[in-house]
Amino acid sequence: MRVLIVDDNAVNLYLLESILKGNGFEVTRAGNGKEALDSARGSPPDLIISDILMPVMDGFELCRQWRSDDGLKGIPFIVYTATYTDPKDEQFALKLGADRFIIKPTKPDLLMKEVRAVLDEARQKKATDSEKTPVDEREILQEYNEVLFRKLEKKVRQLESEIEARKDIQEQRETLIRELERKNAELARFTYTVSHELRSPLITIRGFAGLLKEDIIGGGDRVLLENHVRRITVAVDTLDSLLADLLRLSRAGRSIGTQEPVAFGDIAREAADVLNPVLHGSTIRIETDPELPIVNVDRVRLREALVNLIENAIKYRGTEPAPVIRIGVLNTGKPPVFFVQDNGMGIEPQYLERIFNLFEKLDGKSDGNGIGLAIARRIIEAHGGKIWAESEGAGKGTTFFFTLPVSGEPCTDSNKNG
Numbered sequence: 001m002r003v004l005i006v007d008d009n010a011v012n013l014y015l016l017e018s019i020l021k022g023n024g025f026e027v028t029r030a031g032n033g034k035e036a037l038d039s040a041r042g043s044p045p046d047l048i049i050s051d052i053l054m055p056v057m058d059g060f061e062l063c064r065q066w067r068s069d070d071g072l073k074g075i076p077f078i079v080y081t082a083t084y085t086d087p088k089d090e091q092f093a094l095k096l097g098a099d100r101f102i103i104k105p106t107k108p109d110l111l112m113k114e115v116r117a118v119l120d121e122a123r124q125k126k127a128t129d130s131e132k133t134p135v136d137e138r139e140i141l142q143e144y145n146e147v148l149f150r151k152l153e154k155k156v157r158q159l160e161s162e163i164e165a166r167k168d169i170q171e172q173r174e175t176l177i178r179e180l181e182r183k184n185a186e187l188a189r190f191t192y193t194v195s196h197e198l199r200s201p202l203i204t205i206r207g208f209a210g211l212l213k214e215d216i217i218g219g220g221d222r223v224l225l226e227n228h229v230r231r232i233t234v235a236v237d238t239l240d241s242l243l244a245d246l247l248r249l250s251r252a253g254r255s256i257g258t259q260e261p262v263a264f265g266d267i268a269r270e271a272a273d274v275l276n277p278v279l280h281g282s283t284i285r286i287e288t289d290p291e292l293p294i295v296n297v298d299r300v301r302l303r304e305a306l307v308n309l310i311e312n313a314i315k316y317r318g319t320e321p322a323p324v325i326r327i328g329v330l331n332t333g334k335p336p337v338f339f340v341q342d343n344g345m346g347i348e349p350q351y352l353e354r355i356f357n358l359f360e361k362l363d364g365k366s367d368g369n370g371i372g373l374a375i376a377r378r379i380i381e382a383h384g385g386k387i388w389a390e391s392e393g394a395g396k397g398t399t400f401f402f403t404l405p406v407s408g409e410p411c412t413d414s415n416k417n418g
Contacts, residue, residue, distance in 0.1 A: 001119065002026040006036040006050035006062065007080075012104075016049065016080070019108045020115075033057025037065060040072055047119060052081040052093075053151075060096060060144060067097035076122045078115070080104050086150060092143050201235035208232045256298040256382045264338065264404075265292040267299060268327045271306035275314070283321070284314060289328035293336050296405045297383055305379040306340070308372035309400050313342035318395070320344055335385065335403040346396040352389045380404070 003025050007013045017027045028045060030036035032054040040048065048066065052059035059079055067073045078100045079093045090101040099118045102111065212228040265288055272279075272286045279286070295302075310325055317323040320343055330337040347355065356377045380387040380402045387402035 001046045002028060003115075004028045004030060004036060004040055004045040004048045006030045006033065006048065006054070006059070008032055008051070008054045012051065019111060022108075023112050033059065033062030033065075036062055037069075037072075040066075040075070041069070044071060044075060047076050047078065047115065047122075049078045049080050049115075052079060052089075053083045060093065060147065063093060063096040063098050064140065073097075074122075076118045078102060078118060080106075080111075084147070084151065088150065089147055092147050095143070096140070201239045204235040205232050208235075256301050256379070259296045259298055259383075259405075261294050261296055262299050263292065264295045264329070265289070267295075267297075267303050268292070268306060271303050271310055272327075274303070274307050275310055278311070278314060282323075284317065284323040284325065286310065287324060287326045289326075292329055292338075293406055295336075301379050302383070302404070305376040308376040309340040312372055312400075313340060313344060313398070316345045316398070317342065318345035330401070334406060336406060337401055337403055339399050339401045341397065341399040343397040345398075346394050347389065347391040347398050348393055349391070352391065355389060356387070376400075 001024075003020050005013060005016050005020070005027060006029075007016070008031050013029055013031075017029065020027050028039060028043075030039050033050070034057045036048065036050065037057075050059045050062055059081065063077055063079070066075070066077055076099045077097060079098045080102050081089075082104045084093075085103050093101045099121070100114055102114060106114075208228045208231045212225065212232070215225055215228065268288045272288070306327075310327075313325045314323075322343075324343050326339075326341045328339055328341075330339065356373050377387050383404055385403040385405070387400065389398055389400050391398040
């Protein structure tokens with residue numbers, strides 16, 4: 001028995017040919033409907049198995065012409081397709097005269113069962129019985145157009161979906177590029193600032209160590225020697241503080257620990273307790289909203305972020321006679337938006353983004369190295385949240401807003417441990 005197989009995909013042809021030859025059939029190939037007709041008219045096969053989506057002539061047109069050809073119309077026709085899978089496509093193929101409509105891939109044993117069944121049915125029919133009832137060509141053309149239109153609509157939807165997916169990928173790529181550019185700029189600023197901040201106390205230490213040596217050799221008085229030692233000690237303390245901040249920053253940028261459900265209000269109160277020595281004897285008041293949601297966080301790291309935000313509010317309270325720092329939440333949705341609000345110096349709008357940069361200090365007279373807000377941002381972002389600041393300007397106070405995963409939500413940041 002000789003089978004003509006038709007498909008424009010060489011891999012599909014090879015697989016189908018292997019199955020048929022393995023079951024004792026002789027196989028002839030064709031790459032499209034026109035090739036199949038030319039081959040069959042020269043040497044008619046016992047069966048044809050054809051794909052639908054092909055160049056030059058597709059499987060539908062091949063089937064229509066096959067059943068219109070006096071020399072071929074009695075030969076059974078199987079449609080084997082992976083693209084036209086709609087029930088209406090099957091109805092149309094059977095209306096054109098196909099004996100079977102099989103969706104690929106089909107298991108070899110099931111495919112061969114259908115092939116043998118079609119051949120048995122063909123043998124049982126008389127030549128006159130194999131002729132199909134004539135159909136209206138206009139009706140066939142209309143249905144053919146409908147089939148093609150459905151396929152086109154499906155293809156358009158697929159293309160639209162692919163375009164949207166590519167847009168998403170492009171947007172993710174652009175976001176990643178912007179983030180890398182920001183981090184590169186941050187690294188350059190970090191390198192410059194660290195080298196500058198480290199050199200300053202080192203120069204002080206070197207200079208006063210030299211003076212100390214000279215004064216010791218020259219028999220300098222005790223007060224002068226103690227002054228040199230004091231300045232060296234201050235420079236060493238400055239170095240120690242800077243290195244400690246850099247260590248905290250490095251840890252903030254790596255990862256967060258195990259997340260667990262914890263009341264945000266408890267963390268806020270713990271952060272305020274850490275700063276009790278600073279608050280003692282001052283007029284600064286910290287207010288925490290009574291009803292705050294449960295969050296899914298690394299408790300220790302989030303407390304560190306809150307300490308930095310509260311400490312920043314304390315540091316920049318300005319001349320406000322009754323400083324108030326309020327900790328609360330705008331909503332308890334997903335994700336909830338928390339805030340740390342003060343009534344201090346405020347920030348001009350053009351500086352609101354800069355304040356999260358490493359070593360960025362808008363007030364050069366204030367204590368610290370300008371690392372606290374950068375650490376807070378890294379900890380919040382490591383939890384999959386976002387942080388931003390809002391202020392109406394100088395003297396209007398500042399509010400820091402941030403989001404966090406509520407209880408039951410996983411961390412979305414790729415830096416999470418585990």
